[in-house]
Amino acid sequence: MDQQIWFTEQVKKYEDSIYRLSMSILRNPDDAADAAQEAICTAYRKLYSLRDKSKFRPWLMRILANECYGMLRERQRYVDIDSLPEQEAPAETAVSEPLWQAVCDLNEDMRAVVVLFYYEGFSIQEIATILKISIANTKTRLYRARIRLRMMLGEEMK
Numbered sequence: 807m808d809q810q811i812w813f814t815e816q817v818k819k820y821e822d823s824i825y826r827l828s829m830s831i832l833r834n835p836d837d838a839a840d841a842a843q844e845a846i847c848t849a850y851r852k853l854y855s856l857r858d859k860s861k862f863r864p865w866l867m868r869i870l871a872n873e874c875y876g877m878l879r880e881r882q883r884y885v886d887i888d889s890l891p892e893q894e895a896p897a898e899t900a901v902s903e904p905l906w907q908a909v910c911d912l913n914e915d916m917r918a919v920v921v922l923f924y925y926e927g928f929s930i931q932e933i934a935t936i937l938k939i940s941i942a943n944t945k946t947r948l949y950r951a952r953i954r955l956r957m958m959l960g961e962e963m964k
Contacts, residue, residue, distance in 0.1 A: 813853060816862050817846055823863070823926050824870060830921035831874040831914060841877050845870035864928065868936040871918065878914070908958040916951035923948055 817824070824845070828838035849869050856865055909920055918937060922928045928936065934944040 809853065812859075813850055816866075817849075820863055820866065824866070826925055827867060827870055827918070827921055828874050830909070830917050830925075831871065832877060833910065837877055838874075841870065841873045845873040848873065864932045864936055867922070867926070867928070868938075871936050872938075904959060905955075908955050911958065912951055912954060916947050916954065919944060919947040920951045920955075 824842045825838060828841045828845075829835065832838045832841060845866065849866050852869075856862060909917060912920060919933055922933045922936060923930070930941055930944050930948070934941045937944070939947075
């Protein structure tokens with residue numbers, strides 16, 4: 807199969823995951839779309855470096871996470887992140903609104919780990935690779951995010 811066709815099929819296959827991760831990090835639809843587009847272009851240019859095609863998804867998500875964090879660093883030079891509009895749940899997410907809102911309210915580090923683990927189904931090892939953090943740090947962030955979500959959702963249920 808032609809490499810360009812294969813790449814296009816893979817990107818289409820993971821389109822929702824790409825957008826969901828970029829939204830979870832950037833929390834702005836326009837920036838998320840820009841980051842996704844840049845990550846896809848970068849991935850295509852560097853496709854030669856992908857040794858195992860079965861690892862395409864984590865490889866692409868790592869490129870996307872790098873792009874998103876780069877945009878955040880750039881944005882922090884010009885705009886206060888707290889002044890940006892709140893993120894809405896993606897339409898394809900079959901999750902209760904309070905849960906998604908609680909996930910969106912987590913800090914950036916915990917939010918990315920939760921989205922990659924629960925929404926995208928990546929393993930702890932894959933998340934550590936994507937975010938360039940240790941496995942222990944990944945587990946810690948996930949643990950703290952669970953505690954924080956329980957607290958946040960417990961308060962809403964009262």
